[in-house]
Amino acid sequence: MNGRMYWRQQAVPVLVQVMCLCAASLYLRALGITWVQLLPLVLAYMGSLILWNLLRFYRKRNYFHKMAVLMESLDEKYLFPQVWKGAGSWEEAGYYCLLKECTKSMLEETEEARRVQMEYQERLETYVHDMKQPISVVSLIAGREKNGENRAVLLELEKMNHLLEQILYFGRSESAHSDFLIQKVNTRDVIRECLSINKQLLIQNKVSLDIPDTIPGVYADEKALLFVLNQIIYNAVTYQKPGEVPRITISCLVLNGKESGAWDGSETPGNKLLLQVRDNGCGISPEDLPRIFEKGFTGRNGRENRRSTGMGLYLCKKICGRLGIGLSASSEKGIYTQINICLPILSEK
Structure with missing residues (x-):
């Protein structure tokens, strides 16, 4: 005044x-x-x-x-x-x-809104888990006999499971609370599980994989890291370049603030693991690249692929932000797309 x-x-x-x-x-x-x-x-x-x-x-x-x-x-x-x-x-x-x-x-209205949101999240999680059970049963039935029709069914079931995971994490991302558990994670095991989840997608698209023999462990939430990797792998296969054999290369670099290089087995406290997932797909145009982590943004590739929702990378960015994990992307249209995940390395004393 x-x-x-x-x-x-x-x-x-x-x-x-x-x-x-x-x-x-x-x-x-x-x-x-x-x-x-x-x-x-x-x-x-x-x-x-x-x-x-x-x-x-x-x-x-x-x-x-x-x-x-x-x-x-x-x-x-x-x-x-x-x-x-x-x-x-x-x-x-x-x-x-x-x-x-x-x-x-x-405050009363806010508390009521919080209660309704918690009920919605609980119902959403219950729905997702209830849906996963019949999907698992159908997967077992379709997997008994390996033929073209059953493989197509398994592929569609993988896509359904992928979308259910997106719905589940979207519901959790809108909540103020989270059940993340930061612990020691075997990075290579998480990558293997991710590839197993997308097995039919990788097989039917004849994707060539290149994975390092040794990858250092990290501190992270295992389920969240699996979701992020799953989304990246799914996008890498979905946005492949026509007429070329899809290839996904996973590599890792150790960053200590001054220098970087391939992992040599040392685990110095304070080091960071830069996990790089690179594909040889259609790439991202320069004008779309800065916006790929925005909510609902699909870009030019999304308009060509009508199944795109623009939610996958947005959820990845939001989850990584809550966990303190670095997430970035680089790309060149028609040549490659590379997603970089920066995680803290386990320290051995």
Whole structure:
């Protein structure tokens, strides 16, 4: 609150009081009182008026200053009406009561929305898990006899499972809470499981794989890392280049802040593992590359592939952000796409 704003607000009341003073002075002058006799009265009245407004201004300014200091000290700003007890007049008390009731109503609505969201997430997770059971049963039935029709069924079941995982992680990503468990993870085992999940997709598209023999372990959430890798592998196969044998190359570099190179078996504390997944697919155009992690963005490739939802890489970025994992991409249209995942390496003491 500044002085200019205050005096602008008080201009009308002060003007009214000055006009009343002038009217009273004229009346007294008409009764025969001289201007010399009226001067002390006028000066006393004007001095009192100015002093009263100055004191009121400083009181108001200190009042709002205390409010600002308290608001700044609170981590959860919406709790301000619950802790502020500084109302010093009936007008301030009235505004305070109104603000407190509004905040109480807002908190009740927020709690109800949180409860509905938790119920929705629980139902969503239950639905996904219930759907996975018949998918597993159908996969076992279709896998008993290896023929073209059954392989096609297994491929579609893999796609269904992939979409269910997307739905599950989308529901979790919208929640303020997460069940991530950071622990030691065998990176190579996670990659093998990812390839096993996409087995039919890789076989039927005749994808050539190149994976290093040794990969250092990392600290991560195993399920989340599996989801991220699964999405990257799925995209690498989906957006392949027509007329060329699909190839996916997984490599790893150790970064220690000063230099990088192929892993030599050393696990120095503070090192980072740069896991690189590269394909020889259709690539991403330069104008689309900066936006591939945006929610719902499909780009030129997505418009050509109508099954694209623009949610896969968005979820990967959001999950990696919550886990403190670096995720980036590089690409050249018509040549390659490479996704880089930066994870902390296990340290051996």
